[in-house]
Amino acid sequence: MPFKENFVWGTATAAYQIEGGASQDGRGPTVWDDFSHTTGKTRFGDHGDQACDSYNRLDEDLEILKTLGVKAYRFSICWTRILPEGTGKVNPLGLKYYDRLIDRLLASKIIPFVTIFHWDYPLELYYQGGWLNAKSPQWFAEYVRVLVDHFSDRVQYWITQNEPQCYIGLGHELGRHAPGLQLPRKQVIRAWHHNLIAHGLSVEVIRENAKLKPYIGIVSCGGSPIPLTDRREDREAALKAMFNQKDGERLNLSHGDLLDPVVLGKYPDRLVPFLPAGYEKEMAIITQPLDYIGLNLYSGFHVKYDEKEGYLREAEPVGKEETSMEWKVEPKCLYWTPKMVIDRYQLPVYITENGMANNDWVALDGQVHDPQRIDFIKRYLKELLKLADEGYQNKLAGYFYWSLLDNFEWALGYTKRFGLVHVDFTTLKRTMKDSAYYYQKLIASNGELLNAER
Numbered sequence: 001m002p003f004k005e006n007f008v009w010g011t012a013t014a015a016y017q018i019e020g021g022a023s024q025d026g027r028g029p030t031v032w033d034d035f036s037h038t039t040g041k042t043r044f045g046d047h048g049d050q051a052c053d054s055y056n057r058l059d060e061d062l063e064i065l066k067t068l069g070v071k072a073y074r075f076s077i078c079w080t081r082i083l084p085e086g087t088g089k090v091n092p093l094g095l096k097y098y099d100r101l102i103d104r105l106l107a108s109k110i111i112p113f114v115t116i117f118h119w120d121y122p123l124e125l126y127y128q129g130g131w132l133n134a135k136s137p138q139w140f141a142e143y144v145r146v147l148v149d150h151f152s153d154r155v156q157y158w159i160t161q162n163e164p165q166c167y168i169g170l171g172h173e174l175g176r177h178a179p180g181l182q183l184p185r186k187q188v189i190r191a192w193h194h195n196l197i198a199h200g201l202s203v204e205v206i207r208e209n210a211k212l213k214p215y216i217g218i219v220s221c222g223g224s225p226i227p228l229t230d231r232r233e234d235r236e237a238a239l240k241a242m243f244n245q246k247d248g249e250r251l252n253l254s255h256g257d258l259l260d261p262v263v264l265g266k267y268p269d270r271l272v273p274f275l276p277a278g279y280e281k282e283m284a285i286i287t288q289p290l291d292y293i294g295l296n297l298y299s300g301f302h303v304k305y306d307e308k309e310g311y312l313r314e315a316e317p318v319g320k321e322e323t324s325m326e327w328k329v330e331p332k333c334l335y336w337t338p339k340m341v342i343d344r345y346q347l348p349v350y351i352t353e354n355g356m357a358n359n360d361w362v363a364l365d366g367q368v369h370d371p372q373r374i375d376f377i378k379r380y381l382k383e384l385l386k387l388a389d390e391g392y393q394n395k396l397a398g399y400f401y402w403s404l405l406d407n408f409e410w411a412l413g414y415t416k417r418f419g420l421v422h423v424d425f426t427t428l429k430r431t432m433k434d435s436a437y438y439y440q441k442l443i444a445s446n447g448e449l450l451n452a453e454r
């Protein structure tokens with residue numbers, strides 16, 4: 001069975017990774033500006049001051065989206081372009097930038113998928129405690145209210161948050177991402193809990209105030225366990241690894257840690273001892289009806305049944321293929337994770353990110369040849385198609401390639417190129433890679449091309 005008729009083909013980006021214009025038109029500072037300008041925090045001291053300069057090259061980037069033929073574009077709004085201090089005064093120039101983006105997308109029949117928070121937290125609010133402050137959900141709700149009042153006459157698809165697991169885990173537990181904290185577990189989980197309340201409140205704000213019917217989701221990430229064999233025990237072991245993971249030294253926040261409270265109204269047992277007193281009262285806010293779940297999937301690992309431990313992670317074969325992020329190439333994550341998530345939560349799923357970083361450069365012929373990325377896209381999407389084939393067609397809503405452009409890969413700076421489009425970070429010249437032309441054909445065929453290549 002092919003993908004459903006209105007399957008959404010898209011590509012994704014995030015504000016801090018592409019926009020640049022860090023001090024243009026009244027944008028306020030974020031934790032990522034601060035972190036990336038702190039010595040030793042990012043590779044080569046890279047930062048997002050200019051990034052791909054999409055803030056000033058919107059027209060060019062929109063033309064590329066049109067050429068690709070995407071049905072949707074997932075981008076994020078920079079909170080401090082709208083509210084430079086996080087709350088209070090609204091910046092009309094910030095609204096104007098996203099007005100232009102949204103209006104032009106719609107004029108080109110490209111659906112805007114708006115990520116409300118993709119990690120560029122207002123620095124001013126961070127000084128007041130950030131997600132550790134019990135008022136932080138209200139601050140977020142205030143921001144969301146401004147967005148909904150202004151954009152919901154045109155925007156219908158809203159993503160409240162991108163990968164809270166990473167923002168909280170890498171940013172508050174491991175200190176590898178902004179704001180660079182290494183907090184004790186109780187404080188990490190406190191921030192996590194506030195983050196989820198913020199999600200819940202924002203869903204309420206959108207539903208109560210949206211002018212056009214809203215479709216609201218949240219984007220999750222985490223490990224993708226894959227059963228080592230087809231035996232029932234191994235399948236159950238993989239499910240356990242996914243939703244009842246063993247506690248380790250690191251929190252390793254998982255899909256279940258986010259989606260169980262948000263969709264099912266219950267925190268996994270392992271998190272409960274660390275939650276703030278009286279957390280139960282807030283579950284009703286956290287658990288809101290959602291229209292879909294977004295999954296960011298890149299890699300996976302194999303798991304087998306073990307009598308003593310419940311499940312064990314299998315070592316990967318020596319020399320297993322990996323991308324330049326050193327992430328294993330594991331196409332089956334696009335089969336198993338959406339399957340497990342759909343079975344458990346009974347909601348439609350968008351693959352809101354999937355893609356690879358590769359050592360791409362412009363060849364002597366002026367083109368960018370990236371056969372690995374084409375092969376990667378084929379292998380991964382064939383697994384998603386297999387799932388569609390097995391009765392999941394209607395629950396698989398869309399796929400967004402990460403990313404449209406090579407961009408600022410957070411602590412790894414500009415060293416990792418995920419784009420369908422190559423960016424020369426000196427001249428800012430964009431060059432569509434071979435994979436961009438492949439993706440264009442794939443979209444035009446609604447994925448049928450994958451069948452031809454089976």
Ligand code: NOJ
Nearest residue numbers: 014162163296353402409
């Ligand atoms: C997840 C994040 O949402 C995105 O910002 C990042 O660039 C990609 N994955 C690749 O690491």
